[in-house]
Amino acid sequence: MSERASIRDVAVRAGVSPTTVSHVLNNTPGTRTSEKTRARVHAAAAELGYSANAVARALRTRRSDSVGFVGDEIATTPFAGKLILGAQEVVRQHDGVLLVTNTSYDAELETREIRELLSRDIDGVLYAAMYHRVVTVPASLHAAPVVVLNARTNDDRSWVSPDEYAGGEDAAQVLIDAGHRRLAMIGNSDPIPAASGRPAGFLARAAAAGIPAEDVTVVYVSPTAGHAAEAAMRLLDRPDRPTGLFCFNDLMAMGAYNSARRLGLRIPDDLSVVGFDDLAILSAAADPALTTVALPHLEMGAWAAEQLYVEIAARATGQPSPVRHAELRGEVVHRASVGSPPR
Amino acid sequence: MSERASIRDVAVRAGVSPTTVSHVLNNTPGTRTSEKTRARVHAAAAELGYSANAVARALRTRRSDSVGFVGDEIATTPFAGKLILGAQEVVRQHDGVLLVTNTSYDAELETREIRELLSRDIDGVLYAAMYHRVVTVPASLHAAPVVVLNARTNDDRSWVSPDEYAGGEDAAQVLIDAGHRRLAMIGNSDPIPAASGRPAGFLARAAAAGIPAEDVTVVYVSPTAGHAAEAAMRLLDRPDRPTGLFCFNDLMAMGAYNSARRLGLRIPDDLSVVGFDDLAILSAAADPALTTVALPHLEMGAWAAEQLYVEIAARATGQPSPVRHAELRGEVVHRASVGSPPR
């Protein structure tokens, strides 16, 4: 085989015009073709291994079946991969392809890359953040369908983010279910949605379970293992210490692990720990393996792609884009860091 | 602004033909245009914010300035992100774009996705593995320029992989430099290049430093934290234990950490540990932070993309593809797990 077969080759072989081949292969609504001819076209296409040239099609239809994935950071955590994977599954069902781009938080680079994407007639853009925050969609994207992924925005755009509040609730519930009545959380002092949502849910659920407010402590520190370790040290180094500890994320949980170790506290016998994020390589390697609230990256990626296709379809029929928002709940991954409180 | 400006719009505004606009904007060799006209064209293009429609260009030139990134797995480690990022930097310089695809080790899916990419007239493909192994390039890619990334192949294709042997050497050197004379390595029993290369380099460097063979032990286990922990337990639970331990990867190093802890051995005072991979979230969160040999993902991604463009250029001028191979050395990341041997 030498060159890819074109629609003309198929037409010749089936003894029909390219028009008819196009109609048959695309099932173009509003066109009629006899069963006999349809069969001949399909046979010819199969024999030649024909598949339409996506570039030519895109030029005519102004639809490229490709969507851009514009992320701020792609190389530091597996998060990007999960968002991409979740989105890709949906895009794939639409015979589409994902154009991935990384901006490294560089606005100028972002503008250039978006221009590059736009010049390729992409159908829409997934605008993704690697950690849940508030973003503004760049002006250069104003005309394109855009869904904001793993973030929220004040622009009039659809977005999907993790349900931080529910995550906090779930973390509390895990500890409560195990029997803990003295709880603490090491929170994050940064001004981001997760930093307020998680403790809010945590506190609410503890209160709902009848745990008195003075028995649940929340402290806020800068989100590093070191700061978490310090905070844990202060929290744990006293007789009336909490027996159930929720950490803002897995990394900080590792800090808490270290402090517990220094204090001679065994996990989960003396102290139960719940993390957040489910950084699998971290939490599975921890000793003991860390019970944690997973971030729903796959699901968010898929949701965003689905929504994007809805908006693309709406635009194709001239309707206004239906803007929607979703907060997706992550699952609790039970491992080995939660047990009954010491008696 | 409503619609994107086309080359015709620019032509009208500059008072010339589309042909001339094309010549000027692309600096087409072998064409002549007066300075005056060139200036007018450039001005018109700038005023209209013109940038060529990449789809139309691709159709005519059969060159899409896009390259496919076909990976087997994208969501479990940050490796994929680093490979993509490294490649992207180079692709970007060529005004290109990366079409990312994930095959999940599914051959049928892979075939479908490659077909999808090919129908988009991609210029070439980066065929990437997430861990260094031997791959065979799928037959459907036979006609396209392909560079194998983070893997090697017996096909007549270019590839780039980590230099495992050098990594083993470097790990040994770190321990030797710190003064260690009794060394051990916990290796990987899987039949993959890294599993033989790293210990080979490690042993060679130890021998070169004059350490007698009986003072350096290598054991091979299945590459999990648990198996590594068991192996470390056996290795370390004796008076003539090694003082410098090299682990096949960071995860296994965490297993060794756990065993050392159980045995009451402090790191790095009683035992020095060197890992491999530089899984940053893991090694930085470890206590103490892990000294490790990094895998050169960024560099490999960039190398592969560079090489791919060389092959694309060669093909464009009708020359045969220059097949090349590279093994790239990773850097040692010094953190806190290596110290002097106990006296």
Added chain:
DNA sequence: CCGACCTGCCAAACCGATTTACCGGGTCGC
């Protein structure tokens, strides 16, 4: 028997760029 309408199919225009082939006018060499 006539016109309306349906069926099955196709020719040609079109999408927006690049590339080929050519053209008028000036210059140069002899």
Added chain:
DNA sequence: GCGACCCGGTAAATCGGTTTGGCAGGTCGG
């Protein structure tokens, strides 16, 4: 003064599909 050649530019073909607008020929109703 004439042919060759260069300069600056353009018209039209082209890439491979989809879409528009129609065209034969048959059927049906009145």
